[in-house]
Amino acid sequence: MMGERLGKAGFWMIFLGFQLAFFPMHLLGMWGMPRRVYTYPSGMGWDEMNLLATLGSFVVALGFLLFILNAVKSLYAGRVAEPNPWDAPTLEWATASPPPQYNFAHIPVVTSRVPLWDNRNHLPVVTGLRVDDRELLLTTVMDARPDVREPSALPSIWPLWAALSTTCLFISSIFTPWAVVIGAFPVGAALIAWFWPKSPLSPEPVIE
Amino acid sequence: MTLPVKFTEDVRALPTHAFGHRSLTWWGVVAFFLIEGTAFALAIGAYFFLEGVEDNWPPDPWLPPGLLWGTLFTILILASEIPNTIVKRAAERHDLATARRYMLILLPIFGLLLLFRALEFTTLNVRWTDNAYGSIIWALLFLHLTHIVTDIVDSLVLTALIHTGHAAENRRIVDIAENAMYWRFVWLTWLPIYALIYWVPRWVS
Numbered sequence: 001m002m003g004e005r006l007g008k009a010g011f012w013m014i015f016l017g018f019q020l021a022f023f024p025m026h027l028l029g030m031w032g033m034p035r036r037v038y039t040y041p042s043g044m045g046w047d048e049m050n051l052l053a054t055l056g057s058f059v060v061a062l063g064f065l066l067f068i069l070n071a072v073k074s075l076y077a078g079r080v081a082e083p084n085p086w087d088a089p090t091l092e093w094a095t096a097s098p099p100p101q102y103n104f105a106h107i108p109v110v111t112s113r114v115p116l117w118d119n120r121n122h123l124p125v126v127t128g129l130r131v132d133d134r135e136l137l138l139t140t141v142m143d144a145r146p147d148v149r150e151p152s153a154l155p156s157i158w159p160l161w162a163a164l165s166t167t168c169l170f171i172s173s174i175f176t177p178w179a180v181v182i183g184a185f186p187v188g189a190a191l192i193a194w195f196w197p198k199s200p201l202s203p204e205p206v207i208e
Numbered sequence: 209m210t211l212p213v214k215f216t217e218d219v220r221a222l223p224t225h226a227f228g229h230r231s232l233t234w235w236g237v238v239a240f241f242l243i244e245g246t247a248f249a250l251a252i253g254a255y256f257f258l259e260g261v262e263d264n265w266p267p268d269p270w271l272p273p274g275l276l277w278g279t280l281f282t283i284l285i286l287a288s289e290i291p292n293t294i295v296k297r298a299a300e301r302h303d304l305a306t307a308r309r310y311m312l313i314l315l316p317i318f319g320l321l322l323l324f325r326a327l328e329f330t331t332l333n334v335r336w337t338d339n340a341y342g343s344i345i346w347a348l349l350f351l352h353l354t355h356i357v358t359d360i361v362d363s364l365v366l367t368a369l370i371h372t373g374h375a376a377e378n379r380r381i382v383d384i385a386e387n388a389m390y391w392r393f394v395w396l397t398w399l400p401i402y403a404l405i406y407w408v409p410r411w412v413s
Contacts (some may be wrong), residue, residue, distance in 0.1 A: 083210050096210045109217050116211075123211040128220030137219060141229060146219045148226045151379065184357075192365050197374050 001079045006070040013063030020056030024049035089114035094123050107137055110144070133199075158194035165190050225378040227300055233379075233386045241393050244355065248397050251348055255404055258340045265412045266334065266341050272409035273345070274331035281324040282402050285395045288317045296388035299381050304370065307384050311367045318360045325353055332405075348401050355394045362387055 025035075028049050033040060040046055084093040094116055095103050106125035111118045126146065129135045134152035139145055169183030228234055259265045266272055291310045298306035328349060336346035366387055370380055 094211060106213055106215075119211075119214075121211070122214040124216035125213045126217045126219055127215040128218040128222070135224075137222075138226075138230070138232065146217065146222060147230055149219060149222050149224045150232060151224060188361055192361070195365065196369070197377065 001081045001085060002070050002074045003078070006066055006073070010063045010066035010070060013059050013066065017056050017059030017061075017063055021053050021060055022056070024053045024056075028053075084116070089117040091115060154199060156194060156198070158190055162187065162190035162194055223378075225382050227382060227385055231382050231386065233382055234389070237386050237390055240390075244393075245397070247351065248401070251344070251351055252400065252404065255344045255348065258344050259408070259412065262341065266409050267339060270338070270341065271333045273328075273333055273406055275406055277324050277327040277331055278402060278406045281321060281328060282398065284317065284321055284324065285398060288314065288321070289392070289395060291317070292388050292391050296385050299385040299388065302381055304375060304381065307381070308367075308370055308375075311363065311370070311384070314363065315367065318363065321356060322360070325349075325356060345405055348405055352394075352398055352401050355397065359387070359391055359394050362390065 028046055029035065031045065031049075033044070033046050040050075081097060083095065083097040091108055091110065094108060104125075106127065107129070108115070109124040109126060111124065116123075126137060129137060129149060134154065136150045136152050137146055138148040138150045140147045165183065165186040169179060169187055172179030172183055225231070291313050295307050295310045295314070298304075298310065329346075332342075332345055332349070334342035334345060336343050366380075366383055369375070370384065374380060
């Protein structure tokens with residue numbers, strides 16, 4: 001966990017320093033100073049506002065320095081964060097920390113806008129998807145009710161071949177229009193091979 | 209510590225396929241329409257831009273494209289919607305035998321359409337290298353040809369697929385229905401392009 005006090009100090013320095021750095025520039029612009037010049041003649045009445053902007057940029061830089069300091073400090077001496085350290089209500093906080101690569105073993109049920117606050121002691125999840133094959137849950141468009149168990153594709157090398165042959169087609173087409181015609185064959189072959197079902201036919205049992 | 213899970217909703221009774229907007233394939237095809245429709249819109253915009261800056265359309269001394277093959281193509285592609293609709297409706301009521309039969313009937317129609325399209329290129333009366341008019345006429349016809357070829361290859365692969373054991377898989381019948389929807393896009397986009405290639409040069413000159 002990053003430190004709260006250093007974090008708050010850094011936040012306010014970056015937030016307020018930013019206003020201090022950029023607001024004078026709005027005024028300077030209206031007073032006729034062009035953007036993105038590193039110097040200007042003195043006596044144009046721009047000196048004070050530029051001084052303020054410079055001051056603000058230093059405050060922002062210092063704020064970022066505090067942030068980095070905070071990160072380094074917490075890396076070596078900080079408390080280890082729990083999965084949901086700030087008691088946030090949304091789903092991304094329901095997974096473990098660090099999250100497993102599959103994120104959720106079961107698909108969570110969203111009960112409201114603040115699903116994690118609705119059930120404090122358990123996470124409601126969906127059951128009934130196949131566990132012996134890849135399957136996803138599709139929902140209805142407007143109400144997000146479970147609607148279809150969609151079979152999911154297996155890993156395949158063909159998308160890579162499709163991408164490589166498409167790249168070949170377009171780069172070659174710079175040099176000759178015939179590349180579009182000839183290149184269509186490997187692209188077509190890769191797409192067909194990608195589409196063609198590879199899994200052997202099987203019935204569709206549902207594991208309980 | 210993560211929360212313990214509790215099974216509150218059982219989805220085992222849900223189907224593994226659905227038609228129309230309940231199908232991911234449908235959404236994919238509709239997104240494809242948006243992308244490709246934009247390409248057609250850009251080409252049509254380019255056509256009218258060029259038409260606006262030329263004194264004559266087609267510019268002298270070029271003649272408008274010959275009507276015969278383009279018109280035969282248009283009549284045939286409109287007629288092809290009859291077996292196409294039969295295929296789509298058969299797929300949606302899981303009547304695989306009818307879908308199979310009419311997809312085979314569509315194959316010779318596809319062959320004739322490709323022949324007419326090839327002959328169209330020979331009667332455009334202009335080459336794409338001649339001038340801007342020739343370039344955009346060829347671009348429109350070629351752009352539409354890519355869709356004709358894409359749908360025909362899709363249909364060939366699908367027709368072959370439903371004559372294998374994979375025909376028993378439910379999602380194949382969804383593929384057939386969405387492929388039939390794509391064919392509607394192909395002939396619907398052809399109608400304005402037919403007008404732009406064959407009739408606008410006659411009307412404005």
